[in-house]
Amino acid sequence: MKLKTDGLILKAQNIGEQDKLVTVLTRDCGVIRAFVRGAKNMKSSKSAATQTLTYSRFVVYTGRDTYSLDDAVSEEMFISLRNDLESLSLAQYLSEVIMTVAPEHVEAPDFLRLILNALYLLSEKKRPPLLIKSAFEMRAMSLAGYMPDLVACQNCKCYEAEPMYFLPKRGMIFCEDCVSLDGELKIPLNPGVLTSLRHTIYADFNKVFNFALPDDSLKILNMATEQYLLYTLEKDFKTLTFYKSLNQLN
Template sequence: MQIDTDGLVIMERQVGESDRLITVLTREEGVLRAFARRAKLLRSSKLSATQLLCYSRFLIYKGRDKYIIDDAQPVEVFFDLRRDIGSLSLAQYFCELAGALAPQEAGAGDFLRLLLRAFFYLSKATRPHLLIKAAVEMRMLSLAGYMPDLVCCAGCACYEAETMLFLPRSGTLYCNSCYSQITEPALPLSTGALTALRHTVYADFDKLFAFRLPQAGLWQVARASEAYVLSTLGRSFPTLDFYHQAEPGAMAAVGNPPQDS
C-alpha cells in the first residue's frame, strides 16, 4: 500500500551511514515513523526533504510493520528558522509537543496547519515568541482533547472580574471570591491576559495569532499556557528546557513577571 501525503518532519535520527529514521506529522495518517534509505547521500533527492523541520511531499510505502519512504520532495525548508536560536528551539519544542499529542493512523490536518502557521511567523519574526508559544500550546492541547474551560468562573459563573485565576491542574477559572475555598494552585490573570488566553482556545484559526498584549500580560498568558501543558501531560520536554536556556529572559514556569514600561 502506498500513501501520497504532505507532512512535516518533526524528528530525525541517523541510521547507519546513509539512512534516516524520521517522524513525520502527516495530513492523512497523523504521526508516523518511516525509514528514508540513502537519504544522507549528497545526490539523494531525499536529502533536504527528510531533514528536521522540512515540510515535504511524501510517497510512502506502508508495509506490515514499517513505513518506507519511496520518494520525498521538499515544499518548504523553513531555512530562516535556523537564523535565530530562539526561533529554532521553539520550533523544535512544537515538534516534540506534536509528537506527544497528535494522533497516529488518523487525520491530523489541524495539527499540521497549526505548526506550519507557527513556523511561518517564527521565520518572519512578525509575532513575539511568547505569543506564538502560548497560541500553539493552548490550541494543540485543545485539538488533542484537553480544552480547558475558560468561559466563566467555575464557582459563581461570572464572566469577568478584576482578577481571575487560572488553575492549570484542572483547566478551570475562578474569581477571587470563589477561589478562597479552593486549595489547588492558581495563576492570576489580568483582564487583558484572560481575554488573550480565551482567544488561544476559542478563536477561529485564521485569527489565532492575531492578538496583542503588553509584555506583562503576554508573560501571564505564556506562563499559564506552559503550566497547563506541564500539568496536563505530567511531564516536561527536553526541547522546552533548551528553549528556556536559549532565551533565558523570555519567561519561566515560575518567577516574577516583567514590568511594563
C-alpha cells in the first residue's frame, strides 16, 4: 500500500552503506519504523529529509511486516535547535516521550501537532524550556489516556486551597485538610502553579503553551509534571537524565 503523509523523524540509524532505518511520528500511521533506501546519498533530498528532528513530507509504502519511506522532502529542520545543546537535549527527550506514549500504526495528528508546536517554540525561544517541557509532558500524557484529575480536592471537592497538594503517584490533588501524612510524595502548589497545571491538560489544544509563570513557580510545575510522567510510565528516560545533567535540575 502507498500513502502520502507527513511526520517528524524521531530517530535515524544508518543501515549498511546507503540506507537508514528511521523511527517517525507520522500523521496517518502514528509511530512507525521504516527503511529509507539510498538515504545516505548526500545528493538525494531524502538525506536531509530523514535526519533526526526534521519535519518532512514523504510517501510510506507498507509491506507485510515492514514500512519504507520514499520521496521524502524536508519542510522544517529546526536549525536553531541543533546549535544549542540544551534545547537539542530537551527536544530529544520530547521525542523519547513520543516514542513511549504515541500510538503505533494508527493516525496520530494531535501528537504530531503537539511536538511540532513544542519544537517550534523551543527553537525560536518563544517560551522558557521548562514551560514547554511541563506543558508537553502533561498534554502528551493526557492524549495517551493518562489524564490526571485536577478539578478539585479528591476528598472534600474544594476547588481552591493554598497550598493544594499534587500527588504524582496518583495524579490527584488534595487540600491541606485532606492530604494524608504518609510518606508519599506530595508537591505543594501555590495558586499560580495549580492554575498552570490545570491549564496544561484542560486548555484548548492551541493554547496549551500559552501561559507564564515566574521561574521559581515554573520549577515546581516542572517537578509536578515530570514526577507524574515518570511514576505513570515507570520508565527511565536516558534523554531526560542527560538534559538534567546539563541543567543541574533535580
